[in-house]
Amino acid sequence: MHELRAGDIFAGYRIERVLGAGGMGSVYAARHPRLPRLVAVKLLHSSYSADPVFRGRFEREADLAGRLDHPNIVAIHDRGSEDGRLWIAMQYVAGSDAETALRTGALAPRRALHIARSTADALDGAHAAGLLHRDVKPANILLSESAGGSGERVLLTDFGIAKAVDESTALTETGTLMATLRYAAPEQLDGRTAVARSDQYSLACTLFHLLAGRPPFTATNAGALIGAHLMHPVPRISEIVPGMPAAMDAVFARALAKDPDHRFATCAEMVAAASTALTTGTAPARPMTGVAGDRAFGVDHRADFHTATAAGARRGKAARWVAGALGVIALIAIATTALMSRDSVGTGAVPTSTTVTPTTTVDQWAAARPTIAMFPDLLPASPDSEGYRGSRCSFATKSPEAVWDTGFDCTDREGLQLQVMAHKDPETVGRFVATLPAGATQQLRSRYGRPLTAHSFNGSTGPWLLVRFDAAPYSTVLLQVYWKGHTHQEMIDQWLSTAPL
Template sequence: MHDPSQPEQEDNDVDVAFAAYLQACDSGTLPSREDFLAQFPSLSEELGKLMEAIDLVETATNGNDLPETQLLPAIPSDAETIGTATGGSFYDGAGPGSQSGQSQSDAGMPQTLPVAKRQAGDNGPTLPYTLGDYQLVSMLGRGGMGVVYRAIQQPLQREVAVKMIRSGMLASGAEVKRFFAEARAAAKLHHPGIVSVFHFGHRDGHHFFSMECIRGTDLARRIDHSPLPPEEAARYVRDVAEAIDYAHRHGVLHRDLKPANVLIDEQDQIHITDFGLAKQIDSDSSLTGSGVAVGTPSYMAPEQASGHSDRAGPTTDVYSLGAILFAALTGEPPFSGSTVLKTMMQVIHSDPPRPSNLVPDIPADVETICLKCLEKDPGKRYRSAAALAEDLARFLAGRPILARPRPAVVRAINWMESVPLVAAVTGRRQLSEASQGHRRFQAGILLLAMLIPLLIAGFVTVRHSVAQKMPREIHLGGGLEGGAYSEVSELLAKRIHKRGSLPVTVSKSGGSHDNSKSVLDGTVHLAPMQATSITGADLSVAAPLFYEAAHVLVRRDSNIHSIEELAGHAVAVGPDSSGSRQVAEYLLDSYALAPQSVPRKVIPWPQLNSTENLDAAVICIGRRSKLIGDLLDQGWGLLPVQQAIEVSLQHPTLRTMTIPPTDFPSANLPPGGIPTVGTTAFLAVRTDLPDKLVTLTLESLYESPPLFPGMIPRLNAAEWQGLVFHPAARKYYAQSQAKDEPVAK
């Protein structure tokens, strides 16, 4: 007779066999996959599929298939130590919230070290085990890559945690390099909120590092699906943000912040751990590249979830801090789909729920702080972890916070965008099931189908009005301290503040290229820059400001009398982020002076006199510059650009100019001056900058008297051809021309 329980029994047999396989892998007792399957001939097909599935998961999570070119340099086989540092760690679960760091699944199993393949039945070295100066006592826990043991360091008798690669001597090169990256990132940091790493070594075929053993629990266990009081949650995240800001200031991004990586000791102090996915700021050195998503899905930033981990910056960690704050306030992460893929798609495309919708008593200020961290656009988040920590400190002290909630109109727009029909019309991805309210709203739209065009028009109008809203504070880009860009921006800021009654700030920068980047990423609203830096559809011109001439300088005792004679001499071309450097490259290129024959020196101008073996410089700067005048008084002379017309024809952003003797009376220039080339300094803005702000800026710029000597007048600016003006600027110039035209009689 057929036993109806037989299928269930077969499933149980597969589960038991697969569990035995995983235990054999963890303990290192697996002889080979084929030998193991031979022990279960009737289950070999099902077990084989499960083994293939776990291989795929490990490949995806461990990144072992990364090209070697994307990995760190190999660790020397004789590496013994990287010195005392702070960084990734583990905690002793014997403290609050846990009785033991060992999971229940490990109970009753012999505790062994991960070693190479050995014969079945041979458990290998067992605990306690001596590894160099460390006596490994017990297992604290293990993850996808590492195993952590509680150990005693001899002869100091110091209790530490020792982390080893889970696969032991079978570890691949990628695993070893990722493991070393964690220790190397930690070696840069010394902070009480980041757990200390004491030693990195290689013994008996094992790569390991020792670290501070924290007695206590972690934030994930403290939350455990139950919200924390808002003040306690804010305090924890504030302390984590301060520690992460320290890491950022020392060039390290964490990229895997989550509650489980925030340890809490017995004195209720936090300690950040697990720098296994850390990345060096301002460096391409990383174990992951473009197209690889790294981190924990519910806590990773949208740029990580979309595979652009190479674009990660400090605001990436700020997002994760916001997700941790959300989980601490509500007991759940901001996004948690039924699958990893669905979670990542929600992170990329969906707005997080308001914490107060889940826990009604959450204060509005801490909710505002949390949602600012979780903005999709990195430019709308806190600019640094320090800024987040400061705002949380204001909340805890009962003082007003700096963050501001989204306006009600914007929230309404975002809500409407989640209506399936509206999402389909606007092309917005709909990834989660619509709420009952959204479905009712859609039913109303369908009933009023004749009004849909009007509703869409209203929706677009509202979005346009939001985009055109004036900022509360205006940010201008400047330049080097004491330079022309800084002086012009400071003068313009005073006029805008007086006319518009808005606070205006001016930020220092390295020059045109810095200003171009700052305008594009939204750090500043307006900034002066040379024509060579205004590229792409996202930048447009508000006004031409003044002309900048290329000054070719040589030491008077260098015996250089023409630009052609610069061959064999180094030439200073200015700071790396200045527009002057690009003009210098254009000029030297037109004279066929390649870098091989004329080395370029990228240095700040104040270092010009102190730099040895430097006889020439090309400085593109405004006329009658004090910098040029001082250099002429210090033993430098000016060379003419005799081929100025040819240079300007080859490079249309340059124009022919003359440096008259009146600009520098002490330079003994000929009565007609000397020819050169130059460019124009423009006031540039983002193309989507509000029209009101552009108009306010131009009205302030062209007030009487002129803002500064040598400024291009409004009438000449209005006649300028071939520029991509901001729409509001073009309208302003057109109206001003109409007013200036004489009335026909």
């Protein structure tokens, strides 16, 4: 539901019409209160505005994006809070976006290159200013006719989840999870630090989509899509698009390299190589493995290998990535995670778990990255970091009767115990919930406005909750909450209603 209607006055702006809506809010065309022009006013959903952590991140990052002054970046005019609701006023762009343009299929190579080239200029400009976009995709590339009909104008928008490299937190848009994952760089998915070349990877995915009519990886669920970005080879676009020169395969192989150091130095360099490959059939030179593209952010990957030679450092980094990728495969295969069994729920007992001691140096949490991506403000990003309310989480052994696939066992600083169980699909969750004993249920909405159902049970050690999400993609996840000395309603009021879900 849109919160504003035509004719409403909001923060001094007169609303004219709805331009669009997404997971975080709605965008309206509005008249400026003092100047004879239209602006685009983005109003965040009330559930986000009520979150003090979100408000702080939004305001900081809106200020950062407001510094940008580039002909291919949508300008931010103003921001503020009206009746407790966060808003931002941006440059109004008459036209559509690249996602809309793709609805009729792949674009002509010349137009695709023009869009990619303009977006690359915008990204390189933002990177020079120390700002990452972190959500480059066709929906965030606006298209409009230039004044006088001289050509198509391209503007990059929605730096709402942009992050300055020296920030320790990032604003994550979860309302368009799958759309974002189609273009996300591997390092954004496996816990590594995003860098300038992460935006290049997303732009390369976008260019691939513009030319082929589909993104490079086309899995239809979050887990498989993340696995493809982390482990699958880059598809050969010459085998997908008739007449596409084989030289383009080399361009995408480099731009979509799993290791950021193996990509092009800048976004513009990547698009220039694509243009050369399309017009002359010439492939780019051997990938450069230096760190020049990241120095503007003060990041030098060689710092991890103080005594190694440059070649040795590169080999060591490649070996670490391969080990991590193999860890994904191994962890998925042996399913070493666990939270609770079907029998424990049937008896109303609060399950216990046995923590698995890591025996290798690979990322032990790789198998559950999709769950972390769905709940980035709830779950810690790694075993050594903390989640919501200082919670520390680990994996636990899984009983043979359990129907879930992966999950976390967490305890926060207040002593609340949380178990997060990710299942194959919502149908598995539904069949499992149907086996539970009858009990009181409440239909609620999370702090982020997601519909959920809380089931109340009484175990041998006290009351506990089973929480089910009612909408995809969260409907594949179940939460179990136990807080010693607290009633069902106290757990709902003091944790469930405030948790970042």
